[in-house]
Amino acid sequence: MVTGGAGFIGSNIVAGLEARGLGRVVVCDRLRDGAKWRNIAGRALHDVIRPEDLPAWLDRHRGAVQAIIHMGAISATTETDVDRIMANNFRLSVDLWTWCARNQSRLIYASSAATYGDGAAGFDDDFSADALARLRPLNPYGWSKHLFDRRVREDLDAGRHAPPQWVGLKFFNVFGPNEYHKAGQMSVVAQVHPVAKSGEAFALFRSHRPDVPDGGQSRDFVWIDDVVDVVLWLLETPRVSGLFNLGTGQARSFLDLASEVYRALGREPSFAWRDTPEAIRDKYQYFTQAEMGRLRAAGYDRPFTPLEEGVSRYVTEFLENAADPYR
Numbered sequence: 001m002v003t004g005g006a007g008f009i010g011s012n013i014v015a016g017l018e019a020r021g022l023g024r025v026v027v028c029d030r031l032r033d034g035a036k037w038r039n040i041a042g043r044a045l046h047d048v049i050r051p052e053d054l055p056a057w058l059d060r061h062r063g064a065v066q067a068i069i070h071m072g073a074i075s076a077t078t079e080t081d082v083d084r085i086m087a088n089n090f091r092l093s094v095d096l097w098t099w100c101a102r103n104q105s106r107l108i109y110a111s112s113a114a115t116y117g118d119g120a121a122g123f124d125d126d127f128s129a130d131a132l133a134r135l136r137p138l139n140p141y142g143w144s145k146h147l148f149d150r151r152v153r154e155d156l157d158a159g160r161h162a163p164p165q166w167v168g169l170k171f172f173n174v175f176g177p178n179e180y181h182k183a184g185q186m187s188v189v190a191q192v193h194p195v196a197k198s199g200e201a202f203a204l205f206r207s208h209r210p211d212v213p214d215g216g217q218s219r220d221f222v223w224i225d226d227v228v229d230v231v232l233w234l235l236e237t238p239r240v241s242g243l244f245n246l247g248t249g250q251a252r253s254f255l256d257l258a259s260e261v262y263r264a265l266g267r268e269p270s271f272a273w274r275d276t277p278e279a280i281r282d283k284y285q286y287f288t289q290a291e292m293g294r295l296r297a298a299g300y301d302r303p304f305t306p307l308e309e310g311v312s313r314y315v316t317e318f319l320e321n322a323a324d325p326y327r
Contacts, residue, residue: 172245
C-alpha cells in the first residue's frame with residue numbers, strides 16, 4: 001500500500017515497486033480532476049482507493065498488507081489551514097502506525113527536513129527525545145511531521161506495540177519527474193526549465209543576509225531515483241528501523257542547480273533577482289544539509305547521484321519529452 005501513491009514521490013516509489021517485482025501494489029490517493037492520474041497511468045495496480053475509504057479497505061484486508069509506505073500528506077509549506085494539515089499529516093499517520101502495530105505490517109513514512117526549522121539545532125537525525133525537543137519547525141507542515149516523529153519516540157519509550165519494521169525518512173529537497181501537478185510547489189529544476197528553454201533569465205530569490213550572496217542559498221538536493229532506491233532497500237532489509245535523513249549529505253546553491261538546467265539545454269545560464277516574499281522571508285531556510293551517517297551505519301552503502309547528473313537526466317529524459325514527461 002502506497003498512500004499518496006499518485007503524488008510525486010509516491011508515484012515514483014510505485015514505479016520502483018513494479019520494476020522490482022515486489023508484489024501487488026495498492027495506491028491510496030485523491031486524483032480529482034487534474035492530470036495527477038497520469039503519474040500512475042503506466043502502472044499495473046491491484047487497486048486505487050480514496051483516503052476516506054482507507055479504514056474500511058484496511059479492515060477488509062487484515063493479514064494481507066505486507067507494508068504501508070505512507071507518503072500521503074499536505075506537503076505545501078505555504079498551507080495555512082492547520083486543522084486540515086493536522087488531520088492529514090498527523091492524525092492519519094498515528095492511525096496507520098496503530099493499525100500496522102496491531103496487524104504486524106511494516107510502515108515506512110515520510111517525515112521531512114522541514115522539521116529542522118532554520119537549522120540552528122543542526123541537521124542530525126538524532127532520534128532521542130531530547131534531540132527532537134530541541135527542533136523548532138518554521139511552518140505548520142514541518143511541525144505536523146515533527147509532532148509525529150515525537151509521537152513515535154513516545155510510543156517506543158513507553159513500550160507500546162510498534163510495527164515489526166518502522167522507518168521515518170526526513171526528505172530533503174527531492175527533484176524529478178511526476179511533480180508537474182504541484183504547480184508553484186514544483187522543484188526549481190522544473191520551474192527553471194521553460195524559462196531556460198526560451199532563452200530568458202530566470203528570477204532567483206535575492207539574499208537578505210550579508211553573509212550569503214544572491215543565489216547562494218543552499219539546499220541538499222536529492223534525485224528521486226536515490227529516494228526510491230533507499231525505500232526499496234528498506235523493504236528488502238526488514239531488520240532496519242529508525243528515523244533517517246534522506247539527502248545526499250552535500251549542500252549545493254540554487255545558483256548551481258539552476259545553472260545546470262541551462263547547461264543541460266546547451267544554453268548559457270542567465271539570471272535576474274527578486275526579493276524573497278515578505279510572507280516567508282522570516283521563515284526562509286538559507287542552508288540545509290543532511291547528516292547521512294545513521295543511514296550509512298544501518299547498511300545503506302550505495303552512492304548518491306551527483307547534482308549535475310540528476311539535473312541532466314531530469315531535463316533530457318523527462319522535461320524535454322513534451323509528449324510524455326511521466327515515469
